[in-house]
Amino acid sequence: MKNRLRVLRAEREWSQQDLADRLEVSRQSVNAIEKGRYDPSLPLAFKIADLFELTIEQVFVNPAIEGKES
Amino acid sequence: MRTAAAKRYTVRLAVTMIAYIGILFTVLSYIRGYDPQGSLRVLLSLLPALPVIGAIAVMGIYLIEETDEFIRARVAMSMLIGTGLVLSVATVLGFLQITDVVGQVEVFWAFPLWAIGWGLTQCVLNFRDSRAGGEA
Numbered sequence: 001m002k003n004r005l006r007v008l009r010a011e012r013e014w015s016q017q018d019l020a021d022r023l024e025v026s027r028q029s030v031n032a033i034e035k036g037r038y039d040p041s042l043p044l045a046f047k048i049a050d051l052f053e054l055t056i057e058q059v060f061v062n063p064a065i066e067g068k069e070s
Numbered sequence: 071m072r073t074a075a076a077k078r079y080t081v082r083l084a085v086t087m088i089a090y091i092g093i094l095f096t097v098l099s100y101i102r103g104y105d106p107q108g109s110l111r112v113l114l115s116l117l118p119a120l121p122v123i124g125a126i127a128v129m130g131i132y133l134i135e136e137t138d139e140f141i142r143a144r145v146a147m148s149m150l151i152g153t154g155l156v157l158s159v160a161t162v163l164g165f166l167q168i169t170d171v172v173g174q175v176e177v178f179w180a181f182p183l184w185a186i187g188w189g190l191t192q193c194v195l196n197f198r199d200s201r202a203g204g205e206a
Contacts, residue, residue: 025138026073029141032202033140
């Protein structure tokens with residue numbers, strides 16, 4: 001699932017490890033989510049959105065909408 | 071970074087493996103030395119299986135305790151591929167045995183084969199993730 005994690009992280013000058021520590025997950029998890037190779041569970045998606053003080057839709061691209069747009 | 075659950079898993083697995091080696095050598099030495107018969111031989115034969123069953127339980131506990139969902143999903147995927155490998159090999163060997171192409175094969179090897187399948191898959195996934203990159 002496409003997302004803005006990398007951009008949001010860069011805006012705060014956080015490394016993947018910084019973000020992983022804040023989310024209490026491994027750096028591999030952050031990397032996989034950033035690259036769209038792993039879709040986080042809903043609780044983790046909420047945790048990510050909360051951390052950036054955004055909604056889930058502002059962090060992750062809705063695949064249904066993305067499909068209609070393309 | 072190894073998760074806390076992974077560290078606990080490593081310690082627990084090491085304990086079961088040390089117990090397995092200790093029990094196995096003790097039992098084999100006793101059987102070769104005293105050649106017990108009957109129920110004592112059955113009991114002694116079963117003893118080395120206990121730590122191996124313990125190791126399987128440790129793997130299951132790890133899967134439950136792992137709080138990093140990406141790691142957990144990866145481990146579960148690796149275990150499934152290990153299971154698929156064992157079932158495939160068992161099916162192939164079974165048909166070869168039905169047609170008398172292959173003789174008796176020790177079923178003991180099922181668990182090691184499963185573990186090898188798991189381990190190899192983990193290696194492949196680790197390699198894939200390392201190639202996917204990402205800054206530290």
